[in-house]
Amino acid sequence: MNDSGKSDAGGFELVAIRLPVVATFAALIAGLGLGAAISGFGLPDWLIEGAALIGTIWLRALQMTIIPLVAGLLVLGCAQMVQAARAGAAARRFLMLVFAVLIAGGVFTAVMLPLVLSIAPIPASASAFLAEVPQGAQEVPDILDFLGSLLAPNIIAAAAETNMLPLTIFFALFATAITRLPKGQGERMLGFFHALANTMLLIIGWVLWLAPVGVLALAFGVGLRGGGGAFAALAHYILVVSAMGAFVLLLAYALAWVLGGINPLRFAAALLPAQAVAVSTQSSLASLPAMLDSASRLQLRSSTSEFVLPLAVAVFRATSPAMNMAVALYVAALAGIEITPALAMAGIMVALIISVGSVSLPGSISFVVSIGPIALAMGVPIEPLVLLVAVEMLPDIMRTLANVTMNVAVLSAVDRSQD
Template identity: 65%
Template sequence: MVDNSKHPANKSGNTDASPRLVTIRLPVWWTMGGLIAGLLVGMITAETDLGAMLATITEPVGTLWLRALQMTIIPLVAALLVMGISQLAKAASAGSTARRMLLLVFVILVLGGIASVVLMPLLLEVFPIPASAGAFLSDSAGEAQPVPEIAEFLKSLIAPNLFAAASETAMLPLTIFFALLALALQRIPESQRATLLAFFHALANAMLVIIGWVLWLAPAGVFALAVGVAARAGGGAFLALGHYIAVVSAMGAVILLAAYVIGIGLARIGPGRFFTALLPAQAVAISTQSSLASLPAMLDSAKRLDIREEVAEFVLPLAVAIFRATSPAMNLAVAVYVAYLAGVELTPTALIAAVAVAFVISIGSVSLPGSISFVISIGPIALAMGVPIEPLAILVAVEMLPDIMRTLANVTMNVAVACAVDRSAGARD
């Protein structure tokens, strides 16, 4: 389950600044199997004595598993934020090429988040969430937290007591604090910075081991939750999951389209040439669902597009290590979906908080497996929006399907960014 070897991203190009985190192999297909089995059992036993007996067993099991997922969110997010932002600061000092790339990455992540909070509600108005999806929220679901109005929102950005903020899962002030801490580390002596980074590195690894244990129990936990969902929704649960996969993947398609706009419009590469050169890398992305595994194919696509070798060999490995273009857009799409599901009003302050947290959290979760980054990335966004996170425990079981779109769009955007940086560097020269 856990491998203490160096993180794979460190083996490619100029990414030896990447944090070395434990590698966790998760039972993805078993989790999907637990979901399907739970839905089928719940449908078959609904409104029977056997169903009532199963409910008394599975409800506490599912709740315990969900709480086990939640307990690691704050410490792991804190550790990953400090390490991720420190890594970005180090990358920014690598030269003008790195700074141009990071500026473009910043713009893409922010605009992706904004696009999601604008387009996702429109998409859900055109294609409403099936009524059966309400079963994802059990009777014991936590209440949505109210989001303050603008004046209270501004005052809430700074927490006078971090422990109180953590106990209240106030993610936005916690995110701001740990982002500032990461920046402050760049201004203290190297020996002190190394000590603190080693602490957060160890904290992240310990939390990853714990969440790895929890996610190895995902087939049982998801099964227990799915039994209750199917008992409430019947066969409509499958329809609801299909609707969720389609609309969330649509936000990934927006980022994919943006990658073509950058490659063709900003980098001024012919549409046919750009499309053709990307096909091998995209095929690897779809088959492996791994940006890292797609790196050799991305370098080959860069060569086909005549990107200078020194730019491609710097930008693409760095992009794999620190950049996941779809994170804000697709993570916000999930949070907005759950907000609509729970009937939470999406106020301007809630959306501002969501975009801010989504942007910062995306920096710290790049190197994590999909199932872990799903919980760690979307949980803080939902909490910042005042949205219950209970449905995430079910939705994580089908994340492998939207993850195909995530990887496809990420790989395409990485090459598009390399093209744009190369053209910018060439024009500057």
């Protein structure tokens, strides 16, 4: 996830938020460790229930911002994509490659992650992460139910019921319609959603500033229930999700070779400086100068690279469907939820729309905004996400590395297509 605080395409400036990432991670480790250390003692019920209440209140504060924030960001991001498509043939070729890569990543994860988990099962101790998840019968839709759910007759009711798939489709269509309005009307509508997104970002920023407190309380309960095995569960999660991002990384080399006509060894050598910046900063935006230098090393046209790479940083997050679907499917497997082809299709569609429609945000906010709707669309509980966000700084290294590599790979394909 690009951890920039704003988008530099389409003129949409979002409020910059600095999040206590290290403090949140430390709170997770401290909470798990403290809970595991004293799990054998007979703690009073009021202490355990009090910690759970603090965590629940923080979780609900986070949940209440998801739908309005997604609405604002989707309208801004989709309008931005439509504007980019009007920039010329090179932009349209770039966007075609973007959609192809994003769909490939989502489908790969939907097929491969269950196989990976069958070979390397989730540790039994991971069940401690599900203590606060509401229990209930799961409704598994068939293909006809799925097709019928694509559009909601009442968008307000869909929002109240957190039906994310019809909501994301509606706001994508809404954004496209805004770009067709007369200039003054379109600017006023985008201005409203711009203000809505910034307002929600401020609120979610305040909530995430309290993340160390909420995560500490929730992790304490997980440590009490799961003991030291909770650490093994987190390590397993990080490796599995990062493996899905590794597919996108390898796909970038293949794309540069097949469509860009660049030898993989030459491509790898030219990308090393940009990849080093990506790993150290975990920011695609900060890696932009190094990506431009790598494009020069590959002798790609400066006119193409100076157009495509800034656009890619603004609108293209290559690993999003693959790794976001991986998180949602991992939690589904953890909760014992059967993911049917219809549910997987719903998740991929929401992941695709969210990915192409959301502008660049800090990594922790992107985690909540991007994965929450996918999980809701597939009927997956989102409660475990509030603890997984604390370790997102580790999978985020793979996200940024693969995103930066794929940006240059797509650039090489667009540049060659102009021949």
